[in-house]
Amino acid sequence: MSASTEPSGWTGTTPDSEQPRFPTRLAIGLAIGSFCWVVAYLGAVAVLLPARIAEIDPGNKAAIIALNSTVAMVVATIANLVIGAFSDLTRTRWGRRTPWIWIGAAGSLASLAALGQVSTAAGLIITWAIYQLFLNAIVAPLLATLADRIAPRFRGSAASAYALGLGFGSGLGQVIGAQFLADTTGGFIALGVLTAIVAPAASFLFREASSLPMPRKAFTKEMVLDNFVFARHDARDYYLALFGKFFIQVAKFAVQGYLLYILTDYMQLEKAGAGRYISLSATIIMVAGILMAFLSGPIADKLKRIKLPVVLSALMIAVGVFLPFLSATPEMIIAYAIFAGIGFGIFNAVDQALNIAVLPNPATAAKDLGILNFANTGGQIAGPLLAAAVITASGYRSLFVLAAVAALIGAALFIAIRRVR
Template structure:
């Protein structure tokens, strides 16, 4: 039995009365942690992996594209499964360092080691090793992601969750859009081996993610929490999909998945909207895609810090998330209506505002639809399927729509707008507590 007092140990959550001031340090800890794991991951996934595979497989082409698509599908499936398992294990972890910290630290070390291993793969005969290591990354990185997000649920009162989610979102957005920029610094036609250096440099960032978050958040001991005997009841509560009081969770899951499918499918075909749809050459298309990316990042960073506090003041999450989906739908339809290359930049502006709002308030909404604070990390893992599921389903949905509209790209866009609006409608069906 622990000798620690109740104030020194974890509880599953904190009330508004117990936390009159916002725990800004939790937002900073989780935001920096997110930046330090997401930037390396995006640098690998978006830049270094394609470059390395092109080097190994003799140039960019259909073979490389098919292999990358296969990696994406396998990775999303592995990530979905491991997020649930790891999240559940962190919920029942009892150590003097808390429930989340040991997993976050171990995840940062293991993921960094696997990244070094990926950098060392340089031969076509080793592609099976590359595939296994990529599955390893998808597993070990969830030892950071799942518990890091759960810390916000553990340590933040409901009235502050919008603000803290906004702070988290700033780190997340910088990591998402900045990671490919960092990865791009390690591309060189004159020195293809520089790509390997990129893996090692980004591994250092990943290695820092766990310690930086752990030092800042200073998680208290969980030894005073009730010990759980691993029986059928614990397995049902901690390792299965919830059924009791989970209506809001599933509405949030499928609503956000629809929004993410619209955004991801747009991204998958953005080059073809410009080339096949608007008739520009590849170089020009690349310039417009870059400009669109900058517009999206800038507007998202501007709107992320203010959206969470606004949702706190309004006392609602679902309406703000639904509004972000409406902006996504409007942005998506702009290139279809005008069919000029500049319309893609306007998509970046409008959808970027939506993205900033969404990233900021999304986590706050996630926390408020959890059916049981005791299983927060596991249930947040289920909600993460809104992201991983979209990665799998968006290319499939795009391919189906491409066939339905007669083998053209531009007519896909109105359908993607409708998908985003359906997502907004599902989110609006959530019953909020007032």
């Protein structure tokens, strides 16, 4: 690329003055987009993928699932950063986000359909890794659209719309996948079609302008450092948000990852009873998440405060994950689900708005949001690992202390953010 003069007034974001009314079309597009990718992903990863692995190699299914998860995590982490960076640099008449969403949608459809055809474990792992690559070509540009096109005063509500799509998609994904257990090939195709809907929906609802007038960057060492590595300038609040998110995810997955064993080993329930409480707690958390998605963002926008609800959500999560420490009774799991469910719901609804508010450079929004997603991946890994160490050393009650402390550390890191109220 050759360098060019930056267009007058180009900032990479939408200021409040240019968006006097709430961008309903964009919010609907974000909700549909998040629903389309997560409903297919969860329908596949939680239901159809394990079923397909059992069809291919039932004797080694546990080992295959573990290896597949590890490979997918590595690919998804790298893809989120790299695709986000390339999206930031894309200059086309169709914009810099929409083309990648189309690529991701087409590739997701093709790779999901292929999963129903592979006949070896190696082929399945490779195909699932390819799907992760294309899936992140949808996710990274979607989140960047929230940063690019939504004015600061509406970001809480728009982030809630995105979270609302995630909430409904998370709830329906496994239900849809379960309908195809007798026909995994057809199920993967159906999920691929659901994913592909995101592309025409994004084109119609986002109506992204051409990115050709945007500044181009010469291929230099500085350009590579700016666009393909961690943020280096004006990034204090950005890293506070990243590590705050990480500790919230640690708190979440330390408990959720061991919920079955908490019920059977700590609370001494039979498996049937544990299953009922797991289903009930999952339903409570899902309903709380959807309800908070409706309420949290608009309230945050009305109060003109994004950091405050994120801090409150962290405190709610801390209370929720600590409650089973007080009593080894299954009723405490319901109390955990209520408090933590409300906390997770508020956090999921407003966290993205906070992330965008602390981005170091709007020109590299997709890449920087991709790096922030490392906190999700890292927390999902670290939470269960730390939980296992604590349980082994001192029992389940210490697990709840660990999770509560992690959530409180997250709250403290969010409080330390200066740029946002």
